[in-house]
Amino acid sequence: MAASSAAAASAHKLCMIPGPVEFDQDVLNAMSTAATSHVSPVFIEKFGSAIELCRDVFLAPSGQPFIVAGSGTLTWDMTAANLVEPGEDVLVVNTGVFGDWFGECLEVYGAKVTHVRAPFGDRPSLDQIREALEAKPYKLVTLTHVDTSTSVFVDIKAVAQLVRKVSPNTLIAVDGVCSVGAEEIRQDEWQLDVVMTASQKALGTPPGLAIMVVSQRALQVAQDRKAPATTYFGSFKKWLPIMKAYEARKPSYFATPAVQSILALQTSLLQLKEGGMDARFAKHREASMKIKDAVEKWGLKLVPVNREVAANTLSAVYYPKGVKGPELLQKIGANGIVVAGGLHPGHATEYFRIGHMSISAVNDDENHHLDKTLAAIESSLKELKYM
Amino acid sequence: MAASSAAAASAHKLCMIPGPVEFDQDVLNAMSTAATSHVSPVFIEKFGSAIELCRDVFLAPSGQPFIVAGSGTLTWDMTAANLVEPGEDVLVVNTGVFGDWFGECLEVYGAKVTHVRAPFGDRPSLDQIREALEAKPYKLVTLTHVDTSTSVFVDIKAVAQLVRKVSPNTLIAVDGVCSVGAEEIRQDEWQLDVVMTASQKALGTPPGLAIMVVSQRALQVAQDRKAPATTYFGSFKKWLPIMKAYEARKPSYFATPAVQSILALQTSLLQLKEGGMDARFAKHREASMKIKDAVEKWGLKLVPVNREVAANTLSAVYYPKGVKGPELLQKIGANGIVVAGGLHPGHATEYFRIGHMSISAVNDDENHHLDKTLAAIESSLKELKYM
Numbered sequence: 001m002a003a004s005s006a007a008a009a010s011a012h013k014l015c016m017i018p019g020p021v022e023f024d025q026d027v028l029n030a031m032s033t034a035a036t037s038h039v040s041p042v043f044i045e046k047f048g049s050a051i052e053l054c055r056d057v058f059l060a061p062s063g064q065p066f067i068v069a070g071s072g073t074l075t076w077d078m079t080a081a082n083l084v085e086p087g088e089d090v091l092v093v094n095t096g097v098f099g100d101w102f103g104e105c106l107e108v109y110g111a112k113v114t115h116v117r118a119p120f121g122d123r124p125s126l127d128q129i130r131e132a133l134e135a136k137p138y139k140l141v142t143l144t145h146v147d148t149s150t151s152v153f154v155d156i157k158a159v160a161q162l163v164r165k166v167s168p169n170t171l172i173a174v175d176g177v178c179s180v181g182a183e184e185i186r187q188d189e190w191q192l193d194v195v196m197t198a199s200q201k202a203l204g205t206p207p208g209l210a211i212m213v214v215s216q217r218a219l220q221v222a223q224d225r226k227a228p229a230t231t232y233f234g235s236f237k238k239w240l241p242i243m244k245a246y247e248a249r250k251p252s253y254f255a256t257p258a259v260q261s262i263l264a265l266q267t268s269l270l271q272l273k274e275g276g277m278d279a280r281f282a283k284h285r286e287a288s289m290k291i292k293d294a295v296e297k298w299g300l301k302l303v304p305v306n307r308e309v310a311a312n313t314l315s316a317v318y319y320p321k322g323v324k325g326p327e328l329l330q331k332i333g334a335n336g337i338v339v340a341g342g343l344h345p346g347h348a349t350e351y352f353r354i355g356h357m358s359i360s361a362v363n364d365d366e367n368h369h370l371d372k373t374l375a376a377i378e379s380s381l382k383e384l385k386y387m
Numbered sequence: 388m389a390a391s392s393a394a395a396a397s398a399h400k401l402c403m404i405p406g407p408v409e410f411d412q413d414v415l416n417a418m419s420t421a422a423t424s425h426v427s428p429v430f431i432e433k434f435g436s437a438i439e440l441c442r443d444v445f446l447a448p449s450g451q452p453f454i455v456a457g458s459g460t461l462t463w464d465m466t467a468a469n470l471v472e473p474g475e476d477v478l479v480v481n482t483g484v485f486g487d488w489f490g491e492c493l494e495v496y497g498a499k500v501t502h503v504r505a506p507f508g509d510r511p512s513l514d515q516i517r518e519a520l521e522a523k524p525y526k527l528v529t530l531t532h533v534d535t536s537t538s539v540f541v542d543i544k545a546v547a548q549l550v551r552k553v554s555p556n557t558l559i560a561v562d563g564v565c566s567v568g569a570e571e572i573r574q575d576e577w578q579l580d581v582v583m584t585a586s587q588k589a590l591g592t593p594p595g596l597a598i599m600v601v602s603q604r605a606l607q608v609a610q611d612r613k614a615p616a617t618t619y620f621g622s623f624k625k626w627l628p629i630m631k632a633y634e635a636r637k638p639s640y641f642a643t644p645a646v647q648s649i650l651a652l653q654t655s656l657l658q659l660k661e662g663g664m665d666a667r668f669a670k671h672r673e674a675s676m677k678i679k680d681a682v683e684k685w686g687l688k689l690v691p692v693n694r695e696v697a698a699n700t701l702s703a704v705y706y707p708k709g710v711k712g713p714e715l716l717q718k719i720g721a722n723g724i725v726v727a728g729g730l731h732p733g734h735a736t737e738y739f740r741i742g743h744m745s746i747s748a749v750n751d752d753e754n755h756h757l758d759k760t761l762a763a764i765e766s767s768l769k770e771l772k773y774m
Contacts, residue, residue: 015422020646022422031647032419035402035409037725038594069595070457070620071642077620105619200643207425208456208595208645230617232492233457233464255458256587258595259407260418261648338424343640
């Protein structure tokens with residue numbers, strides 16, 4: 001076992017994609033915790049703590065966290081099913097395929113969806129959004145904080161201010177799958193009604209948990225809805241008493257929680273809180289600048305039209321002229337680093353994506369993930385005679 | 388780390404509840420696999436293999452497996468949302484609270500649900516079910532193979548034969564959460580359209596995966612439905628191409644799979660296949676008999692009205708007269724074994740539940756989980772002056 005573990009570790013390639021990210025060893029160790037009852041005192045304490053810690057990480061002291069076994073996508077269903085009634089209008093601020101797909105999910109639950117769009121690599125302007133908001137009353141507006149397909153970043157603070165001003169009753173839902181735990185989010189202060197994420201990105205926990213924090217205002221909207229929500233597993237009504245019970249350190253049952261994943265999440269959330277969120281946001285900005293400065297210095301071009309619309313959690317970079325995408329990705333892999341190809345239909349073959357989140361951004365001084373990644377890309381570009 | 392791991396291990400109480408169960412060490416080790424891309428060749432191979440292995444374990448060579456991040460409950464949503472259209476009739480063969488809750492889930496998706504019930508500890512007779520089936524045409528009939536709340540076992544083979552005879556167009560869906568991997572199920576041979584389960588019971592993998600195998604006939608019904616399915620994350624239409632792609636060893640994306648959990652599941656499913664399903668069914672029958680014979684020898688009474696309606700995966704046992712439930716559970720815990728209290732409303736305080744699944748049933752000769760459990764219960768009963 002020891003020998004094969006060592007072999008596996010030596011063969012391990014650094015996972016520098018925009019999620020799943022590299023994981024802290026204590027987090028991974030928690031994943032292999034021996035069988036533990038979902039109503040045992042030790043698990044109740046940790047699950048209760050994880051729920052509380054979400055408030056620290058989302059900077060949402062008044063929010064209601066939900067932690068449910070599932071992919072991040074499940075948080076779209078939960079938002080759509082609980083907060084939108086059939087026939088109601090929703091505005092999707094679209095910055096990539098995750099906007100398209102969230103819109104599709106909303107339509108499944110009966111929403112009438114309007115997309116406000118921008119060219120590939122850019123984001124809709126505040127004026128565009130204002131114009132859309134003034135055209136009709138929306139029940140909900142959705143923002144993708146960072147669209148993982150394009151690396152485009154939305155200034156959710158500014159958009160939220162605009163929505164509150166132009167259409168104060170409209171709920172604001174932020175898809176923070178590729179941002180929570182890395183990009184600055186102050187859910188309470190910015191009055192965001194829903195912030196959604198998944199475990200495997202900047203929260204630094206293996207995939208398998210859908211995580212969201214919901215404002216009291218949005219919970220009330222869900223409670224007052226006329227048409228019953230057409231979801232059972234994703235029902236706020238079902239999960240709310242469970243979250244409240246565990247937070248009060250009492251056992252409760254609706255569906256068996258993913259015990260090991262939640263133990264891992266609690267381990268990671270505690271690390272985030274102890275490290276301080278402001279320091280963490282700063283570290284991700286630094287990491288992003290380091291990667292982006294380096295690739296631009298080599299003459300490569302970023303997908304976002306400028307740095308202001310570029311995320312700090314990943315970098316989407318056009319393949320340089322004369323370099324074939326699959327060849328570059330293969331070389332980088334052979335140099336020990338896994339990066340991701342493009343994802344946006346019509347542009348997927350034009351660019352690749354480097355994730356720089358969680359321990360790879362925060363502990364770069366010790367683990368040198370960013371240096372190793374840049375070195376692997378540079379070597380690969382040289383091997384392909386780009387430089 | 389080594390010291391605290393050793394301390395944790397020595398403090399570990401055997402988890403003998405009806406799920407989560409004790410896990411094999413190789414399965415736990417897979418849970419802490421280092422960061423792995425969901426589209427990496429190594430993960431694609433393992434996910435593809437896990438999908439294939441479901442067919443071996445469910446004895447469903449023609450079935451379509453779905454493995455999705457979630458609790459077992461999500462498979463109810465997937466069955467209800469994809470296979471039932473609003474206003475259609477569903478018959479729930481009810482043997483405990485999981486029947487009540489599955490019925491509630493079906494109603495959320497617009498089904499008109501009829502329950503056929505039996506007294507606590509018993510199951511509806513074939514005559515009752517026949518009568519219900521003859522009263523109106525049902526789109527779907529649901530069976531809880533083993534209701535975890537009562538330990539009542541349904542003869543799904545006999546009921547399926549009856550349904551095929553009386554109402555051949557009715558789809559048959561089996562909630563196998565507390566049975567798949569332990570109780571005999573021959574999905575193809577018995578013509579079961581849907582068999583659902585979760586990772587944390589007899590499949591021997593930590594909680595966090597919803598797993599189901601669907602017949603080609605049921606897939607066709609889902610495809611031909613008139614009203615679109617009101618689920619996005621649980622949509623067969625979304626997941627089918629993903630399952631087919633991974634099985635063909637090609638990457639594909641709808642929602643990020645729970646990589647580590649799927650690696651663990653693949654490890655466990657391979658162990659099940661290699662051990663042989665018939666041998667596994669027999670081992671669970673033996674384990675069940677060992678536990679039930681012992682508790683009956685002590686004068687305790689089982690919840691199921693007779694052995695024929697009693698599951699092999701757990702034993703629900705009435706507290707003996709004069710013994711207080713919470714005191715007995717506390718003593719058993721102090722003796723190193725975790726068992727579960729009752730779950731059925733109105734009867735919860737009258738009985739406790741012992742899980743005997745997966746490695747605790749199959750490897751009892753080596754790990755002596757059953758002997759340790761019986762010894763802890765016997766000691767506890769003696770400490771409480773029952774014997």
